[in-house]
Amino acid sequence: MFNEENQVKKYLLKWYSKNARILPWRNKYRNNLPNPYFVFVSEYMLQQTTVNTVKNKFQNFVIKWPNLDKLAQINEPQILKFWSGLGYYSRARNLLKSAKIINKKFNNKIPCSYDELIDLPGVGNYTANAILGIAFNKSVMPLDANIERILVRLHAIDKPIIKVKKDLRYLADKFKSKNFSSDLIQSFMDYGSEICLPRNPKCENCSINKFCQSYKKNLQYKIPNKSKNKILKTIKYTRAYVIVNENNEILVRNRPSKGMLASMLEVPNDNWVKNKNLLSTDQIVKKLKTNLKLKGSFEYSFSHFDLETEIFYGNIKKAQLSNANWIKISTYNKSGLPTVMKKIVEIAV
Numbered sequence: 001m002f003n004e005e006n007q008v009k010k011y012l013l014k015w016y017s018k019n020a021r022i023l024p025w026r027n028k029y030r031n032n033l034p035n036p037y038f039v040f041v042s043e044y045m046l047q048q049t050t051v052n053t054v055k056n057k058f059q060n061f062v063i064k065w066p067n068l069d070k071l072a073q074i075n076e077p078q079i080l081k082f083w084s085g086l087g088y089y090s091r092a093r094n095l096l097k098s099a100k101i102i103n104k105k106f107n108n109k110i111p112c113s114y115d116e117l118i119d120l121p122g123v124g125n126y127t128a129n130a131i132l133g134i135a136f137n138k139s140v141m142p143l144d145a146n147i148e149r150i151l152v153r154l155h156a157i158d159k160p161i162i163k164v165k166k167d168l169r170y171l172a173d174k175f176k177s178k179n180f181s182s183d184l185i186q187s188f189m190d191y192g193s194e195i196c197l198p199r200n201p202k203c204e205n206c207s208i209n210k211f212c213q214s215y216k217k218n219l220q221y222k223i224p225n226k227s228k229n230k231i232l233k234t235i236k237y238t239r240a241y242v243i244v245n246e247n248n249e250i251l252v253r254n255r256p257s258k259g260m261l262a263s264m265l266e267v268p269n270d271n272w273v274k275n276k277n278l279l280s281t282d283q284i285v286k287k288l289k290t291n292l293k294l295k296g297s298f299e300y301s302f303s304h305f306d307l308e309t310e311i312f313y314g315n316i317k318k319a320q321l322s323n324a325n326w327i328k329i330s331t332y333n334k335s336g337l338p339t340v341m342k343k344i345v346e347i348a349v
């Protein structure tokens with residue numbers, strides 16, 4: 001198998017030299033490797049968000065904050081406002097915390113050791129290895145969904161991925177490269193998103209099909225085995241209230257400084273509960289003198305649960321809440337509301 005692994009590496013590198021995706025964080029910087037700061041930012045953005053969504057956002061991010069020193073000087077509300085549209089705001093907070101640590105401790109240089117990287121907020125085993133491999137050409141093999149899929153197919157492992165994580169770690173280590181780690185890792189990633197696709201792998205055009213046990217046994221559509229991969233998410237319930245004054249402004253406030261969407265702007269909404277019968281009307285809304293109209297409902301998916309929201313609309317005079325915060329309806333999209341709140345407003349107005 002040793003020889004086969006070397007062959008697979010050779011074929012993937014060759015394929016990558018002609019077919020690599022053009023991604024803004026890959027521009028070569030020094031030693032023919034990408035800019036470590038770009039890789040660092042992109043790895044935070046790519047956690048739970050697709051490459052296509054990240055592309056434009058990333059471009060604007062590095063135009064605004066082109067290096068780590070610049071990023072380390074900003075404050076949390078600035079990065080949270082920018083992050084709108086990407087979701088999972090804890091990543092933005094962690095990215096900024098990490099930038100400030102690197103600024104102080106490492107003189108603005110992204111660390112190139114596993115131990116230093118793994119200590120940074122929001123950096124787990126995968127992210128640390130991805131940065132080491134892609135930005136510094138270290139001989140590692142991070143395991144993302146694309147690489148896992150290629151490995152279980154190459155070896156025709158017909159068990160849910162979640163159950164064979166240890167085996168995959170062992171198999172992935174066999175594909176580490178001493179000299180071409182950065183390109184090889186990215187070639188695996190690109191191959192998984194262009195050729196060894198989740199649903200319809202392009203086996204006939206695959207340059208490594210002669211090494212693929214799933215292809216030989218015609219199992220490529222059954223592997224990865226999905227049977228027990230699905231994690232059923234909890235559903236939580238809330239009611240949200242879009243309250244508008246005579247100046248076409250929407251009532252907003254800041255969320256608590258801890259927990260989901262901490263410190264972000266929101267429209268008033270009830271505490272999120274798992275049992276719909278336990279919903280209790282928000283304190284501010286209770287006191288308002290307005291007729292609330294149900295405008296619709298929708299479900300928003302967070303990483304660990306889905307949030308089912310009924311959306312109500314009401315009008316009040318601004319004087320009813322003289323000390324409250326308001327944002328213009330015409331500019332709510334640029335106001336720093338997180339995506340879930342923007343969708344609520346969008347349905348209501």
Ligand code: SF4
Pocket residue numbers: 150153154195196197201202203204206207208209212214215220
């Ligand atoms: S032959 Fe098909 S299943 Fe196997 S690695 Fe190639 S594309 Fe993937």
